[in-house]
Amino acid sequence: MTQAILREIIAYANRANPYPLYEELRKTPVSQDGDGPYVVSTYYEIHSLLHDPRISSDAKNLKATGDDPLGSQSDEEGTTLPPSFLKLDPPDHDRLRRMTNRPFGPPHAPHRVHDMRDELGGLVTGLIDGIVETGQLDRIDLVDQFAYPFPVTVICRLLGVPREDEPRFHVWAETLAASLDPDPDADPTQHGKGSMDARMELGMYLAGLIEERRKKPGDDMLSQLATADGPDGAMTTMEALSTSALLLIAGHETTVNLITNGMLTLLRHPDVLQRLRDDPDLAVPIVEELLRYEPPVQLLPQRTTLSDVEVAGVTIPKGASVWLMLASGNRDPKRFEDPDRFDPDRKDIQHLGLGSGIHSCFGAPLARQEAQLALSELARRLENPRLLEDPPQYRQNAVLRGPRHLPIACDGIRP
Amino acid sequence: MRDGSLEHLKREGRIVVVGASLAGLRAAETMREKGFAGSLTMIGDEPYEPYDRPPLSKQVLLGNAVADHTALPRRRAIDADWRLGVPATGLDMAARRVRLGNGDEVEYDRLLIATGVRARPWPNAEEGALQGVFVLRTRDDGEGLQRALAAGPRRVLVIGAGFTGSEIASACRERGLDVTVAERGEAPLVGALGGVIGEVAAGMHRENGVDLRTGVMVTSLESDPSGRVRAAHLSDGSTVEAEVVVVSLGAQRNTEWLAGSGLGAGPRGIACDAGCRAFDVRGIVTDDIYVAGDVARSPHALFGYQFLSLEHWGNAVAQADTAAHNMLSESTDRRPHLWVPAFWSSQFGVNIKSVGVPPMGTEIMITQGSLAERRFAAVYGYQGRMIAAVTFDNCRWLPFYEQQIESTAPFPPPFSTVDRRSDGIKPLPADFPDPSVPTHGPTITLSGYSPADRKMTFTPGR
Amino acid sequence: MRLVVDLNRCQGYAQCAFLAPDVFAMHGDESLLYNPNADPEQREDVLRAVAACPVQAILLEITDEDMAKMAAPQAVAGAGSASGGAR
Numbered sequence A: 001m002t003q004a005i006l007r008e009i010i011a012y013a014n015r016a017n018p019y020p021l022y023e024e025l026r027k028t029p030v031s032q033d034g035d036g037p038y039v040v041s042t043y044y045e046i047h048s049l050l051h052d053p054r055i056s057s058d059a060k061n062l063k064a065t066g067d068d069p070l071g072s073q074s075d076e077e078g079t080t081l082p083p084s085f086l087k088l089d090p091p092d093h094d095r096l097r098r099m100t101n102r103p104f105g106p107p108h109a110p111h112r113v114h115d116m117r118d119e120l121g122g123l124v125t126g127l128i129d130g131i132v133e134t135g136q137l138d139r140i141d142l143v144d145q146f147a148y149p150f151p152v153t154v155i156c157r158l159l160g161v162p163r164e165d166e167p168r169f170h171v172w173a174e175t176l177a178a179s180l181d182p183d184p185d186a187d188p189t190q191h192g193k194g195s196m197d198a199r200m201e202l203g204m205y206l207a208g209l210i211e212e213r214r215k216k217p218g219d220d221m222l223s224q225l226a227t228a229d230g231p232d233g234a235m236t237t238m239e240a241l242s243t244s245a246l247l248l249i250a251g252h253e254t255t256v257n258l259i260t261n262g263m264l265t266l267l268r269h270p271d272v273l274q275r276l277r278d279d280p281d282l283a284v285p286i287v288e289e290l291l292r293y294e295p296p297v298q299l300l301p302q303r304t305t306l307s308d309v310e311v312a313g314v315t316i317p318k319g320a321s322v323w324l325m326l327a328s329g330n331r332d333p334k335r336f337e338d339p340d341r342f343d344p345d346r347k348d349i350q351h352l353g354l355g356s357g358i359h360s361c362f363g364a365p366l367a368r369q370e371a372q373l374a375l376s377e378l379a380r381r382l383e384n385p386r387l388l389e390d391p392p393q394y395r396q397n398a399v400l401r402g403p404r405h406l407p408i409a410c411d412g413i414r415p
Numbered sequence B: 001m002r003d004g005s006l007e008h009l010k011r012e013g014r015i016v017v018v019g020a021s022l023a024g025l026r027a028a029e030t031m032r033e034k035g036f037a038g039s040l041t042m043i044g045d046e047p048y049e050p051y052d053r054p055p056l057s058k059q060v061l062l063g064n065a066v067a068d069h070t071a072l073p074r075r076r077a078i079d080a081d082w083r084l085g086v087p088a089t090g091l092d093m094a095a096r097r098v099r100l101g102n103g104d105e106v107e108y109d110r111l112l113i114a115t116g117v118r119a120r121p122w123p124n125a126e127e128g129a130l131q132g133v134f135v136l137r138t139r140d141d142g143e144g145l146q147r148a149l150a151a152g153p154r155r156v157l158v159i160g161a162g163f164t165g166s167e168i169a170s171a172c173r174e175r176g177l178d179v180t181v182a183e184r185g186e187a188p189l190v191g192a193l194g195g196v197i198g199e200v201a202a203g204m205h206r207e208n209g210v211d212l213r214t215g216v217m218v219t220s221l222e223s224d225p226s227g228r229v230r231a232a233h234l235s236d237g238s239t240v241e242a243e244v245v246v247v248s249l250g251a252q253r254n255t256e257w258l259a260g261s262g263l264g265a266g267p268r269g270i271a272c273d274a275g276c277r278a279f280d281v282r283g284i285v286t287d288d289i290y291v292a293g294d295v296a297r298s299p300h301a302l303f304g305y306q307f308l309s310l311e312h313w314g315n316a317v318a319q320a321d322t323a324a325h326n327m328l329s330e331s332t333d334r335r336p337h338l339w340v341p342a343f344w345s346s347q348f349g350v351n352i353k354s355v356g357v358p359p360m361g362t363e364i365m366i367t368q369g370s371l372a373e374r375r376f377a378a379v380y381g382y383q384g385r386m387i388a389a390v391t392f393d394n395c396r397w398l399p400f401y402e403q404q405i406e407s408t409a410p411f412p413p414p415f416s417t418v419d420r421r422s423d424g425i426k427p428l429p430a431d432f433p434d435p436s437v438p439t440h441g442p443t444i445t446l447s448g449y450s451p452a453d454r455k456m457t458f459t460p461g462r
Numbered sequence C: 001m002r003l004v005v006d007l008n009r010c011q012g013y014a015q016c017a018f019l020a021p022d023v024f025a026m027h028g029d030e031s032l033l034y035n036p037n038a039d040p041e042q043r044e045d046v047l048r049a050v051a052a053c054p055v056q057a058i059l060l061e062i063t064d065e066d067m068a069k070m071a072a073p074q075a076v077a078g079a080g081s082a083s084g085g086a087r
Helices: A004-010 A019-026 A043-050 A071-078 A092-101 A114-134 A142-147 A149-159 A163-179 A188-215 A221-227 A237-268 A270-278 A280-293 A364-381 B005-012 B022-033 B139-150 B163-174 B190-207 B313-327 B395-406 C015-019 C040-052 C064-069
Strands: A030-032 A038-040 A300-305 A309-311 A314-316 A321-324 A407-409 B014-018 B039-044 B081-084 B088-092 B097-100 B105-107 B110-113 B117-119 B156-159 B179-183 B211-214 B218-223 B229-234 B239-241 B244-247 B251-253 B269-271 B277-279 B285-291 B296-299 B307-310 B342-347 B350-356 B363-370 B375-382 B385-392 B444-446 C002-005 C024-027 C031-034 C058-061
Touching (some): A004 A019, A004 A038, A030 A314, A038 A043, A043 A321, A043 B395, A092 A237, A114 A364, A142 A149, A142 A237, A149 A221, A149 A237, A163 A188, A163 A237, A188 A221, A188 A237, A237 A270, A237 A280, A237 A364, A280 A364, B014 B022, B014 B105, B022 B313, B139 B163, B139 B244, B156 B163, B190 B350, B190 B375, B190 B385, B285 B313, B313 B342, B350 B395, B375 B395, C040 C058, C040 C064
Parallel strands (some): A038 A321, B014 B039, B014 B110, B039 B081, B156 B179, B269 B296
Antiparallel strands (some): A030 A038, A300 A321, A309 A314, B088 B097, B117 B251, B277 B285, B307 B444, B342 B350, B350 B385, B363 B375, C002 C058, C024 C031
């Protein structure tokens, strides 16, 4: 049992540029190393598995934990909060997702995300103005000063979580985001421990808020999740907690990376940055191409086969753990011409950046709007922006991959 | 043989497309995309440029869209000579000429026939002409019916509970109108999806307040002295008073204009090979006449090479593309039309989608979800293989089943799936009725192996 | 603006209904209804919807008439036609 492939995927040395490793992986579309998980790295195979009802997202279906690095994770949730819909199959997944969607999107709340545009625009303006106020244009950390606070503020407002509590949940969110990374070397009892504690504390924090909202509901999603009573009935308190924890974490951890990866990519492609400055509408195709080229969620390491499944000539046995390498599929030359080229004019871009099938990204329309506004405004306002470090320092996470800091400088900031 | 004739055709040939709807338009666009620079004539019997029909029984009836605002977007300019509002009335294969209703004749080097289908009219023409009696196929039909519904009739009667009839009933209920549906089969959609699914559809009708009458026929329509329909008489002796009657008995193929032309055209469509080339009446394939869309019947490799007629939007688009490609290709570059049948319907807020050929199925198995919740995926089996699948509000799984059907996967499926319930423990009889039983036409018609087959198996309820 | 959605391709991800809610609407959990003749004022929203469709099922044509109607006649990407490639 070496699990060399897994070590390579998780290895921090590959974080700044994992794509050569993915190219290697694609030579064997479905590979297994030792008795580790099956790693699927090519577009069509990943796409078809995302729509394959023989693949479960529920860790309970994993046959043997043993050496599987994910083994410890299934326990973790059982003892604190029930799994969120991210880690459930239908019908529970579908029911919880429908209920969560009710206050968020169509058919019941069709204008909610659309109508946030002005508010999002105001936040972007405020954050960039804040950079001006520091007076320090020779060293701006685009993560700490912009890409992190923006989506955090958005998800806090949407959910009704006080923004000033951010320092409290920040630590838990970081721990939970990192816990998505499988770690073959960790002591199974210790690996789960940190995230279990974080989940517990986050749950208790949210429980307090939900309790308040039940008494005095507002028009935020926490209130609506806590009090709604549609055709699917009401969520249990535990369901409301795990759902709101999921939204709070997923609502910003991924978008931070989308915006940061986006600005990094634009700074590496000054011609595209210039075009965006001239035509803010170009942000729309740019964000789609970014979701292909530098997706914030690189892989889905939590799927399990319910039957033997043959993929690309390999039979993945029932009960096996399957990793779907979304970011590798996005660079598959069998699907995308010249895949390593960042090309916002690309046609027929059906990327895997937001997943596909029933688990496709819940917050996708919000993430799109946030990234479009953020990138077009940064492009418009920053004068002669340039990278101070390339590559920048990345976060440890392999799954939710992105720079920890993105130091840039610019000559000025336009009003 | 590459003798330069193809290049000549592409440069200065004459292509005529009879039928200016979805298939005709998409074929024309593909021809131009492929560099056809000759003259292109588009002939259509309706006076409108190509428009989309599916919204007519949904958005338009709900009042969310206007019937004359459903013109199809263009993929590109096609620079055609449009002859709209003029039907084609005859074909002279030897002289390569299409005759038009206004006496004109148009010569062609290549002809594409995409004349589609029309609504099957009420069999009694006098009753069918009464005020308040509608069919729904064209833009004008949609506009007229929409206006009639907006006027707030006390009751609407829909005759035939196929997809269109069910969608009309759904729109009526959504508008708060009382509606009765009369269906000769045992359930709605039974001809297309079988009895197990038909029962689910019946539940949807009833739960949404439709007065659903199954196993009955409408025997006559009665008018008031002013010539307006006022009631319908049913075979069970009952009478339904209705101010609006929608006849939804399926479709008839527009092939009459080809009678006597020598082309293999009949009531079940125009036979063509897998490359969309039309057969003549002797079963010999023509070189210069192609067929696409609802009017075509063509053999399909996945379904035993039986001739299939598909009244499906996606088939029109795909077959038009293949026909256009083949019309402008050397014989070795031609492609077969291998589209896996697929359709959708939206009714009572439920999204119904299907792939494959359900009516070939003898058994059905609910592989995911539950019939009672109306959220499920089910597969149809035929001689030990998976032949079709249907989903109700579960369409994201459908690509998987399509792959299974394409790879002739076994039935019953030997694997477990997420969301398997007690419904899905074993296969059930799919319970398709004799095709002549339901009032509504099936949207897939299997018509045997002979290109010259002219039999009619479907007879409307009388 | 003329619109058609290939509803065989559509899988109800609802991105269009989120981003252009005055043109696209979900009917139930999965069915999409849309206005096939959207007002040119909706152009920005509709372009966002077309780009975001995960199955690229929306075919849009901005006609000359639309161009004339638009208050601020900005150049439209492509020759007036943003194709979603409905096939």
